[in-house]
Amino acid sequence: MALLEVENVHTYYGNIHALKGVSLTVNEGEIVTLIGANGAGKSTMLKTISGLLRPREGTIRLAGEEMSHYKAHEIVGKGVVQVPEGRKIFGRLTVTENLEMGAFSKVDGAAIAEDMQRVFALFPRLKERRHQLGGTLSGGEQQMLATGRGLMARPRVLLMDEPSMGLAPILVQSIFATLQQLHRAGTTILLVEQNARIALQVADRGYVIQTGEVILSDTAENLRRNEMVRKAYLGIS
């Protein structure tokens, strides 16, 4: 049984039909990527999983448990944690305070302190800047902070929305190196990316989504070789 199972999900914004029966699965310990053009519905999928949007139809299960009747904050408690598109860190709080907010669903102080050390080990740059205001960090540092904040909740599934957005190639490399590091440590990740090339390098499997529908799903390796993917998403003819 997969850890996360999304089955035939339909999500609407008013009468805009944004997801038209999407199904996907993420197994324990996997990195699965969701690629697609602008407006394909990737962010909508993540928001639906994390409970910020309600599907009108379909089911979402975590380890077999039906999730769609839980509220957003309860879903965080269940271990599904989203690192939102555009980072959305707390600009007026310090790095440390931002991380503490990430651990809001946890109560054990010692465990929180331990998690924070782990995040600092993963991103030494954040440790250097722990007293700095989130809003004054560079874009790359903000992405590290947003990721670290997500990890503070000890996710069973980490939902990452376009971590490469607006970053220089070298920073993109380093963020994805971190994702691989997390992957080796056993974290399960559902990764949304426009940068299909790099997403397919780190992922185990992938789904291609187009105007609210999954049009292709396969292992990352096969997707990299797929003619259509090469043309439309990797820019190789």
Place this chain on the structure above:
Amino acid sequence: MAKSNWLGAIRLGLIGGVIAVLVALVGMVEVFGERDIVAGVISMGQTLLVLTVLLVGYITASRTAGSQRLVGVASGALAGLLTSAMLVVLLLIGKAVNLRPVLINASPVLYKILTFGQDTGTGVLILLALGLVIGVVAGIIHWLPPRVRGAVIAGLLLVGLIGLLQDLLRVTLAPFPEVSKAVAWMFGSKGQKGLSVAGAIVVFTVVAAVSYLWAAQGNNLQRRVRALPPSGQRAVRWGSLALAFAMLLVWPQVAGPYLSDVSNQVGLFILAGLGLNIVVGFAGLLDLGYVAFFAIGAYVMGVMTTTGGEIATNFQWTFWEALPVAVGASVLMGVILGIPVLKMRGDYLAIVTLGFGEIIRILAISDFLKPYEGGSLGIVLVGKPTLGSLVMETPQSLYYLIFAGCLLAVFISWRLRDSRVGRAWKAMREDEDVAQAMGMNLVTTKLLAFATGAAFSGLAGAIFAAKLSTVYPHSFTLLYSINVLSLIIVGGMGSLPGVFVGALVLVGLPELLREFSEYRLLMYGALLIVMMLTRPEGFWPEATHRREFHEEEAVVEPVPSSAPAP
């Protein structure tokens, strides 16, 4: 460089002139001219003008701080001269044309004050000369070494303050014969208003000397405290808290009934302010209808305890029986009014809550509810709080009740701020969507903020009703909500000490200066504008807000850079 100095001085001088003319034309110079700060030498009205010139001169001098000192003094003088020149312009125009049909305060009395009772020509000369001299003085004050400067400013401020509060001092100190003798000497003969010249000089010298010595010793002391181990520092902190506590406990005994009553009004605003501080300061929910909960607390207290008047209810409970009901009703209303606005933010929330406040007031005044709560006639004979056989009637005894209420509210606020709920409020204030994505339950978090705020305000309202013995709908206007909001803005959003500072400045001071109440709102507005320009984070800001407004000063710990940036 030099040229921009002079341009700056001219600009500031003209700004100062506009302020001085405005102060004169709103009638403050004339009205306050009847009250002397130093008898026969300077009235309060003149002090306002002198203060304007001093400030302008000082700011001008400090702007030129980089260059030579003499340049600073000279530009201070120029600014002072220009400020008084603007008054001269007002004077000359006023003498030539009758301005009164438009500006009713442009009266002969004002001109007489501005010309010092001389004819126009001499008056103008004196005015210009004074502007110049005061500008020079301001420049020189800025030139002084910091410690001396501090001493001079403290001396001047205290002379002004004593002159301002003279009646109060005379009355309060009357029961202490030795002190009051000294005070009587300071104020010269009985009939005269204001400090005597000798008194002013003595006050200035003593205060300046004390402040000078304190500046030296105080630094020393601070250094020594900082050198203490953490446990010692904590002891010092608790010690000073205990001292402040003890002083607050004996205060009404020393202060007498009038000052105690003023303290009580301040205390009730602190109580309400602490509540709104949770809603607006902690949780970031701009509530403009805060008066609703104050009104409900007061009305429930009134209805439950009244023993007379026109209304049909006949509970006649005691204060202590009614208190929990009053607070509970406010909390309930906080939740009920909170539910419909759960999805609203910012401006929309402000407008809707403003409407709620008005609805409650209009309901209170309506004929519809008149049989139950008196309508426009209000409720009379509200029960007094008792403690054993003691009926708390005097301002002094009520003080302790309000004090206890404030203590409780401070304690709850302080514990909540550092709790899980406090963190959720903070996150919600920053970004509701992300807060939710961090696992915070927005519904309970918001309702908890509204409920706690309403509880404090309801408590304040209940005590307010018992203190006055009456409840009238006209006490519960929008102005009350605005007052409470202003005091937490002035003190510093989200800051607990800030609520105290704000209440003292915005409620305490105007109460003490009642005779100038005509200008209360004007000063309110001026203070708020100046605050927003110079110190938007408030007098005693909370850490997050201080950081926000002084980002460039944000502490970045110098850590030996480890691993190069990835």
